[in-house]
Amino acid sequence: MLYLFTIAAMAAACAAVPNIPSTFKWESSDPLISPKSDGKGLAGVKDPSIVEVDGTYHVFASQAKSSGYNLMYLNFTDFSEAQSATFHYLDQESAIGPGYRAAPQVFYFAPQKLWYLVYQNNNAAYSTNSDIGNPAGWTAPKNFFSGVPSIISQNIGNGYWVDMWVICDSENCYLFSTDDNGHLYRASTSLSSFPSGFSDTVIAMSASNKNSLFEATNVYALGDGSYLLIVEAIGGDGNRYFRSWTSNSLSDTWKELAASESNPFARSNNVVFTGKSWTKSISHGEMIRTNTDQTMTISPCDLRYLYQGMDPSATGNYNSLPWKLALLTQTNSETCS
Secondary structure (H helix, E strand, O other): OHHHHHHHHHHHHHHHOOOOOOOOOEEEOOOOEOOOOOOOOOOEEEEEEEEEEOOEEEEEEEEEEOOEEEEEEEEEOOHHHHHHOOOEEHHHHOOOOOOOOEEEEEEEEOOOOEEEEEEEOOOEEEEEEOOOOOHHHOOOOEEOOOOOOHHHHHHOOOOOOEEEEEEEOOOEEEEEEEOOOOEEEEEEEEOOOOOOOOOOOEEEEEOOOHHHOOEEEEEEEOOOOOEEEEEEEEOOOOOEEEEEEEEOOOOOOOEEOOOOOOOOOEOHHHEEEOOOOOOOOOEEEEEOOOOOEOOOEOOOOOOEEEEEEOOOOOOOOHHHOOOEEEEEEEOOHHHOO
16 A cells, blocks of 8 residues: 555656756747838837637737837738738727737637637736637727736836736636736636636745846646746846746746756747847747647647847837847757656
8 A cells, every 4th residue: 555655646746747848949030020011100019929720820919119009910821921911900900999008918718718818008908809810809908907906016116017927727717917026926816707806916926136037927837737937037138038937836836947047948048040140139929839728738848939039239219129029949859858
């Protein structure tokens, strides 16, 4: 009996070990999606969210202009076609409407058979749609919270409440966000109550150096009972990169994985460019997932990440910087256990 228990305990422990490398290597494409000369005045395409449905990639992004932000959508079947795809501007083509909306995240909420688009609007907002391919089908914005949670107001300092991210397990849904001031926040509600009930926001992680835990949170299920967290940081050279952590629970503490400038999740020093080294910042993006639902599941040994970068010589107002989208492809998947 003792022997059988020991074997079972060992199996459980092994199952809890993330099946993901502790170091990463990537190859980056050239820019794939850039602002068009279509009279819309785009300065940059930013903050992409991507899902693949029946061979079609659906991409949502922030449309960045000197006057502010809103959301855009495009779809294509091959990345070589991305730039020629029609850009749909959701402020004009849907009930999402005009005003500040940015940093989208898209997923299919299976219990309700609805697509959700989560974004920031000086609150944490969402719209829904029964057909992801219909840009006119998105509903008017609704907020997850009646106002900024008090714990965020008390800790945000001179930062901004940004980059909302939803992920669910079999019982609960969690909303993560950051504040550009060294804090990662987490709120939760039951799966059956979603999208209502987010009322218990807590600080899930903090850093004394705000640049080391800045923004652009992604959280993914690895398919083995563990989770991957990546957060964008600002390096000592002023360029953006990603740090990473793992956990066996969405409500538990996080253990560093690849979390330094010398061993980053994704940074200019572990990315090889297929063409010109066109960016030094590896910034806000999203993995191409193995499914489209609220579990946000990825394959830890076959990672592809759509990200934003820009010409390092670019200067000017932040809203006017020429961000473009490109694809990272993991090149050391053989190191997965």
